[in-house]
Structure formats: structure tokens, C-alpha cells
Amino acid sequence: MVPLPVTRFAPSPTGLLHLGNARTALFSWLYARHAGGRFVLRVEDTDAARSTEASVTALVDDLAWLGLDYDAGPGREDPLGPYRQSARAALYASRFAELVGRERAYHCFCSATTLELARKRQIARGEPPRYAGGCDRLSPAEVQWRLAANEPASLRFRVPASQTIRYEDLVRGAQSFDSATLGDFVIRRADGSASFLASNAIDDAAMGITDVLRGEDHVANTPRQILLLEALDLAPPRYGHLPLLVGADGAPLSKRHGAASVSDLRDEGYLAEAVLNLLFRLGHTPAAEGWHTDAERRAGFRADHLGRAPARFDLDQLRHWQQEAVRRADHGTLSAFVPALVPAAESDAFLAAVRANVILPADALRYATIVYGDLPEAPPAVLAAISDGGAALYAAAAAALDAGADWPALTGAVRAATGRSGKALYRPLRAALTHALDGPELGPLLALMGPRRARARFSAAGALCAASVA
Numbered sequence: 001m002v003p004l005p006v007t008r009f010a011p012s013p014t015g016l017l018h019l020g021n022a023r024t025a026l027f028s029w030l031y032a033r034h035a036g037g038r039f040v041l042r043v044e045d046t047d048a049a050r051s052t053e054a055s056v057t058a059l060v061d062d063l064a065w066l067g068l069d070y071d072a073g074p075g076r077e078d079p080l081g082p083y084r085q086s087a088r089a090a091l092y093a094s095r096f097a098e099l100v101g102r103e104r105a106y107h108c109f110c111s112a113t114t115l116e117l118a119r120k121r122q123i124a125r126g127e128p129p130r131y132a133g134g135c136d137r138l139s140p141a142e143v144q145w146r147l148a149a150n151e152p153a154s155l156r157f158r159v160p161a162s163q164t165i166r167y168e169d170l171v172r173g174a175q176s177f178d179s180a181t182l183g184d185f186v187i188r189r190a191d192g193s194a195s196f197l198a199s200n201a202i203d204d205a206a207m208g209i210t211d212v213l214r215g216e217d218h219v220a221n222t223p224r225q226i227l228l229l230e231a232l233d234l235a236p237p238r239y240g241h242l243p244l245l246v247g248a249d250g251a252p253l254s255k256r257h258g259a260a261s262v263s264d265l266r267d268e269g270y271l272a273e274a275v276l277n278l279l280f281r282l283g284h285t286p287a288a289e290g291w292h293t294d295a296e297r298r299a300g301f302r303a304d305h306l307g308r309a310p311a312r313f314d315l316d317q318l319r320h321w322q323q324e325a326v327r328r329a330d331h332g333t334l335s336a337f338v339p340a341l342v343p344a345a346e347s348d349a350f351l352a353a354v355r356a357n358v359i360l361p362a363d364a365l366r367y368a369t370i371v372y373g374d375l376p377e378a379p380p381a382v383l384a385a386i387s388d389g390g391a392a393l394y395a396a397a398a399a400a401l402d403a404g405a406d407w408p409a410l411t412g413a414v415r416a417a418t419g420r421s422g423k424a425l426y427r428p429l430r431a432a433l434t435h436a437l438d439g440p441e442l443g444p445l446l447a448l449m450g451p452r453r454a455r456a457r458f459s460a461a462g463a464l465c466a467a468s469v470a
């Protein structure tokens with residue numbers, strides 16, 4: 001029997017959750033959920049200077065908002081935890097001792113300045129920068145006295161001189177690296193903290209992670225982590241590296257593409273289902289087109305449908321999925337869209353009237369203002385449409401309202417009075433009632449607006465026609 005997959009999302013809590021990381025989280029979650037496996041949240045907070053508790057809280061909130069529940073993680077501990085790396089130093093220490101005992105790691109006393117000079121020399125010679133060596137050849141006695149003298153030392157992993165590291169990437173296919181290009185790398189910093197390369201790989205093994213999906217920026221780390229795990233007799237997980245998210249212009253995704261953090265999108269009023277439908281397609285080609293529910297995403301996710309080409313974020317696509325999400329959302333989800341100026345008793349009717357035309361709460365506010373507040377200044381095209389109606393049209397409309405007509409009766413009366421139909425009939429009425437040339441269906445809007453307000457708007461339109469004739 002194939003064991004069920006265990007995946008994880010391993011963010012560093014140094015800021016807000018951006019779309020790229022949210023996609024990594026979604027795909028890792030789907031990878032596990034598709035097969036009935038487990039999904040784990042591990043907080044990689046070994047960088048004490050940059051990690052904040054506020055970022056952890058925000059991450060947890062964002063994942064909850066996206067519906068990406070985890071089986072183990074902060075606040076959901078189990079025997080394989082703790083799920084914050086800052087609480088796992090003892091485990092790393094014992095693994096480091098093992099590596100030193102096996103002579104697979106050594107103390108390095110090189111200062112930052114020495115390392116930097118060596119790096120510059122290598123770059124000047126056109127060589128890839130890597131540890132130039134030196135401390136790997138120190139005698140055990142020298143290491144002992146320098147440690148006894150409290151000389152700061154990091155711990156470096158000894159990369160085998162010539163070995164080909166091969167692995168099958170879930171996204172990129174067969175990969176192979178020559179160990180000679182890697183250079184010995186730091187696994188414990190001089191301040192005693194575990195490096196990313198070490199803590200990340202050791203935890204994947206300790207937490208039984210079977211499959212790692214992560215950003216392409218980690219490709220170069222993978223052969224190092226495989227070597228490290230092998231040196232500890234631990235099985236590496238399967239790795240898959242997701243292509244970068246780029247904007248429509250092909251540049252790495254940033255705020256200027258309208259791709260803010262997940263919490264920014266939520267604050268603007270985007271619905272989680274819209275964000276999820278978008279992310280589901282960024283680097284993943286679903287078998288079926290169109291809208292996917294949560295259950296359909298779980299059933300339809302395929303690791304072999306993950307692509308290598310850079311995934312393009314497009315704000316228009318997000319707006320498209322948002323429109324779909326609004327159309328499908330229940331009134332409870334959309335209640336946050338209803339502005340305070342809508343009377344509570346009319347909230348459902350208001351939503352029903354405007355929903356098809358609303359993408360963001362700002363749109364709902366615009367329509368609420370049209371219905372319950374003052375009309376915005378009419379732009380020239382609207383003024384032209386109002387004038388085109390002519391005073392008689394608005395007089396007929398006002399008279400119909402006075403007679404208690406609803407929208408069908410009103411348009412019937414105006415048609416009879418003016419002989420107009422179709423666009424020639426509806427365009428001036430819409431212009432007069434809303435100071436816009438498009439928007440939600442007028443019937444429900446008129447019902448919410450009420451005859452008094454509508455009548456005043458027809459009178460104003462009529463006055464405008466009279467004035468322009470005069």
C-alpha cells in the first residue's frame with residue numbers, strides 16, 4: 001500500500017502572506033487532501049531578529065480565511081511537534097553532534113570579512129562563489145583549543161568531493177547536480193542557531209513529510225539538503241519546485257501588479273473563493289475549465305498538471321473569479337458588502353438587485369448611494385442621454401409614478417406616451433434615475449428607491465430638458 005502523503009507549508013513569519021506563498025500553501029494542502037493525506041503548518045522562525053508573533057497570527061488567520069486547515073501546527077500540537085522551529089533547538093543540536101561525530105561537519109572559524117574577500121576573489125575569477133576551504137583541514141587539537149578560547153565558530157557540512165546528486169522533481173522532472181559545485185555550507189551559525197538548510201531538512205524528516213512543494217527559488221538548496229539527510233541516514237522527501245509567479249509584464253510579481261498580500265485582498269473585499277479559483281490555475285492546469293468548488297479543487301488537483309512555465313498573475317482574471325464568487329455567495333458571506341446606508345430590512349432585496357453588477361464592496365456602495373443617497377454629478381454623456389429623452393418622456397414617467405405604477409407599468413405608460421421602445425426608451429430613464437448609462441436592472445432599483453425619490457429625479461431630468469430647449 002502506498003503511504004498517504006504528508007505535506008507541509010513552512011513559512012518564515014517575517015511579513016504578510018503573499019500570493020506566491022499562498023499558492024504554495026494551497027498546492028501543498030491540495031496535494032495532501034486529494035489523497036486523504038496530512039497537511040502540516042511549520043513556522044520557520046529561526047531568524048529571531050526578523051520573525052514576529054504578529055506575522056504568525058496573520059499567517060494563521062490568512063490560512064483559516066482561505067480554508068486551508070492543518071492537521072498539526074501551532075495551536076494544534078502533536079507528538080511530532082513543536083511546530084515552531086524556535087522551540088526545536090535541542091533536536092538540531094543532537095543532529096549536529098551526530099554529524100560532527102561522523103566527521104560530516106566541522107567547525108569553521110572564518111570571519112565574515114575573510115569569507116567576503118574569498119567570495120569576491122572567486123567572482124572576479126568567474127567562479128561560482130562557495131566556501132573556499134581552510135577550516136576543513138584544521139587538526140582536532142587546533143579546533144579544541146580555539147573552541148576552548150571561545151573563538152566564534154559556525155558548523156559546516158562537509159560536501160563529498162565528487163558525487164552526483166540525482167532526484168526526480170515533481171514539477172521539473174529528473175535533476176542532477178555535481179557535488180563539486182556546491183561548497184561546504186553552514187548548518188549552524190556562529191550564534192548557535194540552526195541555518196535554514198539544516199533546520200528545514202531535519203524537520204521534514206522528523207515530521208515524516210513525504211512531499212515538499214515549494215518555490216523555485218529553493219532549487220539550489222535541494223541537493224544540499226539531500227546530502228545532509230543522507231549523512232544522517234534520513235530519507236529525503238520528494239521535492240517539487242513551483243515556477244515563479246510573475247505579473248502580466250513577465251517581471252516577478254509585486255504590489256505594482258495589483259497583487260497585494262492575501263490580507264490586503266481580503267480587506268479590499270475579495271472573497272476567498274475568488275482567490276482560490278485564481279491560485280488553483282497559477283502553474284496548475286485543471287482538467288476541467290471554469291469555476292471549481294472546494295470539493296472540485298480537491299478532487300481535480302493533479303501534481304502532474306503542475307507546469308514549469310512562469311505562472312502569470314492577471315488582475316483581470318482575479319476580478320473575473322471575484323464576479324463569479326459574488327454571484328455564488330450566500331447572503332451571509334455578502335453581508336459585509338452591504339453599506340450602512342441600506343436599511344436593515346432591505347439588505348436582502350438590495351443584494352438581490354445589485355449582485356450581478358458588483359465585484360467589490362466599493363461597487364455596492366456606489367449603487368447604495370444611487371438608491372438611497374444623492375446622485376453623483378452627471379458626466380456629459382449622461383447629460384446628453386437625459387436630454388435625448390425630452391421633457392414629455394419624464395412627465396409621462398412622473399405621472400405613472402403618481403398613479404402608483406411599478407416598473408413594467410411605468411415603462412408601458414412611457415412607451416404609450418412617447419412611442420419609444422428598446423434602448424431609446426430605457427437609456428434616458430436609466431440616465432435620469434441613476435446618472436449612469438449602465439448598471440443593475442432598473443426595476444428592482446426603482447422598487448428600492450421608492451416613488452418619491454424617483455419622481456424627484458424625473459422632475460430634475462424634465463427641468464434639464466426644458467432648460468436646454470429654452
Ligand code: GLU
Pocket residue numbers: 009010011012044200212213214215218
Ligand atoms: N521558510 C522557507 C520559505 O519560506 C521554506 C521553504 C520550504 O518550503 O522548504 O521559503
